[in-house]
Amino acid sequence: MRATSSASWTLGRILGSLFALATAVLVQRAIKPKQPYYWSNLRNMHRPLHFHGEHIRNNFFEGWYYKFTNNESTHTMAVIAGVYHPPHHPGHAAQQNHTHAFVMVLGLDAPSPSAYYRFPRKDFVDLGDRTPGHESAFKVRIGNSVFAHDELIIDLPASHYDRISEQELAAFYDTASQQYLQQFQSSKESQLRPLTVVYFRGLFPNRQELAHQDQEAFSIKAHFQFPASAQTPLPTSLLLPSIMGATAYLPFLECIHGVASLHHPIQRGHIATFSANDNILSESFYDGGVGYLEKDWGINFPSIWIWAQTNVFKTAPGSSMLFSLASIPVLGPDFSDWVKRHLPFASGLTEWPGMLLVYYHAPSKTLYNFSSYVPTAKLRSVKVSLDIDKGTQTVHFKATTRDHNWSEIALEANITRTIGGGTPLRTPSRSKRRMVIGVEETTTAQTTVKLWRVGSGEILVKDEGLGGGLEVEGNVKWLEDHINGA
Numbered sequence: 347m348r349a350t351s352s353a354s355w356t357l358g359r360i361l362g363s364l365f366a367l368a369t370a371v372l373v374q375r376a377i378k379p380k381q382p383y384y385w386s387n388l389r390n391m392h393r394p395l396h397f398h399g400e401h402i403r404n405n406f407f408e409g410w411y412y413k414f415t416n417n418e419s420t421h422t423m424a425v426i427a428g429v430y431h432p433p434h435h436p437g438h439a440a441q442q443n444h445t446h447a448f449v450m451v452l453g454l455d456a457p458s459p460s461a462y463y464r465f466p467r468k469d470f471v472d473l474g475d476r477t478p479g480h481e482s483a484f485k486v487r488i489g490n491s492v493f494a495h496d497e498l499i500i501d502l503p504a505s506h507y508d509r510i511s512e513q514e515l516a517a518f519y520d521t522a523s524q525q526y527l528q529q530f531q532s533s534k535e536s537q538l539r540p541l542t543v544v545y546f547r548g549l550f551p552n553r554q555e556l557a558h559q560d561q562e563a564f565s566i567k568a569h570f571q572f573p574a575s576a577q578t579p580l581p582t583s584l585l586l587p588s589i590m591g592a593t594a595y596l597p598f599l600e601c602i603h604g605v606a607s608l609h610h611p612i613q614r615g616h617i618a619t620f621s622a623n624d625n626i627l628s629e630s631f632y633d634g635g636v637g638y639l640e641k642d643w644g645i646n647f648p649s650i651w652i653w654a655q656t657n658v659f660k661t662a663p664g665s666s667m668l669f670s671l672a673s674i675p676v677l678g679p680d681f682s683d684w685v686k687r688h689l690p691f692a693s694g695l696t697e698w699p700g701m702l703l704v705y706y707h708a709p710s711k712t713l714y715n716f717s718s719y720v721p722t723a724k725l726r727s728v729k730v731s732l733d734i735d736k737g738t739q740t741v742h743f744k745a746t747t748r749d750h751n752w753s754e755i756a757l758e759a760n761i762t763r764t765i766g767g768g769t770p771l772r773t774p775s776r777s778k779r780r781m782v783i784g785v786e787e788t789t790t791a792q793t794t795v796k797l798w799r800v801g802s803g804e805i806l807v808k809d810e811g812l813g814g815g816l817e818v819e820g821n822v823k824w825l826e827d828h829i830n831g832a
């Protein structure tokens with residue numbers, strides 16, 4: 347009797363050990379391709395702005411986002427520079443290699459509001475200084491252009507101009523109209539006014555118009571300077587190394603943000619476009635304007651997100667707000683995929699809404715942090731609504747947090763833009779394994795904010811912002827249901 351139970355106990359132990367070993371091997375196999383990504387995130391945790399992709403050759407994107415508003419707040423433009431590596435797919439060995447470096451420019455005056463320049467990956471060179479004390483200084487070169495934390499020297503030749511095909515645009519406009527319809531259908535107005543997708547598709551250029559928009563390649567030259575001494579970086583600490591807070595310690599996250607400067611004056615800003623035979627097509631000045639600088643990197647863009655950024659406020663100049671709400675595969679996208687495939691009933695547990703939200707009030711030099719990782723903060727409501735008569739879309743949210751004195755603070759904002767008025771922007775596409783038009787980005791949204799003490803009702807800020815960045819992508823009803831239903 348005793349001998350049998352001891353034998354089965356031994357057998358159980360052996361089986362248990364084999365099971366643990368098999369699991370370890372499987373997990374190792376699953377995460378191995380991502381190891382360079384995890385190591386990079388850990389190694390660079392306290393240098394969020396530096397290039398992370400040094401040793402990563404697979405399933406990775408990284409992009410620096412520079413936003414500029416001119417001195418009279420009449421023009422806002424953005425420059426996005428980065429690298430893209432598609433996910434490796436053994437079944438598609440013959441597939442075109444979509445690895446490349448890129449520079450996107452939006453908010454141009456002429457000859458087209460935006461442009462995409464493509465470079466071989468080897469033309470991307472990291473010039474960053476990694477010695478201690480230079481955590482917020484970065485510099486990369488793409489072709490003849492240089493992107494640094496305090497300067498931009500742009501020289502984008504027409505030979506690298508990448509024309510976006512009418513098919514790529516049309517496919518995006520079809521998806522975007524579906525999403526607008528979905529947002530409209532969750533409003534009361536939809537019961538009185540039965541609109542179909544045709545209505546929303548009609549707000550974008552149709553296929554015939556797209557076929558005639560045969561854009562000639564053009565070149566861009568620009569120079570911007572925004573000294574580091576006048577920038578507004580986020581305070582950092584060992585525990586909260588970046589805007590990601592303590593979640594910066596999770597190296598497997600799908601998409602990670604870094605904020606270099608919430609607001610800075612532009613000392614010098616000049617951009618010009620030229621035709622293939624070097625005739626000047628447009629010229630704009632941003633001297634004395636306002637800039638913003640952030641970086642995103644990771645495996646994919648989230649499947650659903652709302653991103654908004656405003657730093658040109660009327661009453662309290664120098665202030666800045668960043669709102670980024672997304673569906674987060676909390677243990678990384680690989681784990682979510684595995685659960686979706688093998689344990690579909692549990693897949694609701696692997697995706698949560700996650701938010702970064704900070705409002706910096708310049709006159710009092712106070713940073714209010716409402717992000718999900720702040721234990722005392724909470725997003726109370728979020729709603730995306732359409733006003734068909736005005737032709738606008740509004741993102742509304744309300745969140746609360748506590749200040750240093752434990753007093754509860756509420757922030758409410760409305761961010762409004764013209765439906766279909768944004769620029770179609772290329773994003774890394776998970777399903778298509780390449781950079782493809784994936785979101786409409788606006789840089790002219792109008793923002794209203796109100797910040798107050800919940801206890802006394804004392805209003806701390808009531809302000810209006812111009813030149814706001816706004817992106818709304820995917821099934822935002824999922825976000826609304828998770829947040830408003832809770």
Ligand SMILES: *[C@@H]1O[C@H](CO)[C@@H](O)[C@H](O)[C@H]1NC(C)=O
Nearest residue numbers: 416417418630631632633634
């Ligand atoms: C803004 O800049 C333009 C030229 O860049 C200049 O003519 C104008 O006076 C400036 N306006 C203000 C309000 O500084």
Ligand SMILES: *[C@@H]1O[C@H](CO)[C@@H](O)[C@H](O)[C@H]1NC(C)=O
Nearest residue numbers: 403443444445446466467468
């Ligand atoms: C893709 O191109 C890059 C260079 O741009 C090269 O380093 C890499 O090995 C290529 N990958 C494949 C799978 O061909």
Ligand SMILES: *[C@@H]1O[C@H](CO)[C@@H](O)[C@H](O)[C@H]1NC(C)=O
Nearest residue numbers: 580581582586588589715720
């Ligand atoms: C909020 O975020 C900022 C910027 O990363 C950080 O400095 C601050 O400590 C955070 N606050 C809390 C309470 O986590």
Ligand SMILES: *[C@@H]1O[C@H](CO)[C@@H](O)[C@H](O)[C@H]1NC(C)=O
Nearest residue numbers: 710712749750751752753799
């Ligand atoms: C917090 O409390 C300190 C000391 O009581 C006070 O000086 C400060 O003004 C308070 N801050 C705010 C934002 O109320």
Ligand SMILES: *[C@@H]1O[C@H](CO)[C@@H](O)[C@H](O)[C@H]1NC(C)=O
Nearest residue numbers: 742758759760793794795796
């Ligand atoms: C946002 O819009 C709602 C609905 O129009 C309004 O009740 C609220 O006061 C607005 N809030 C701000 C901060 O503008």
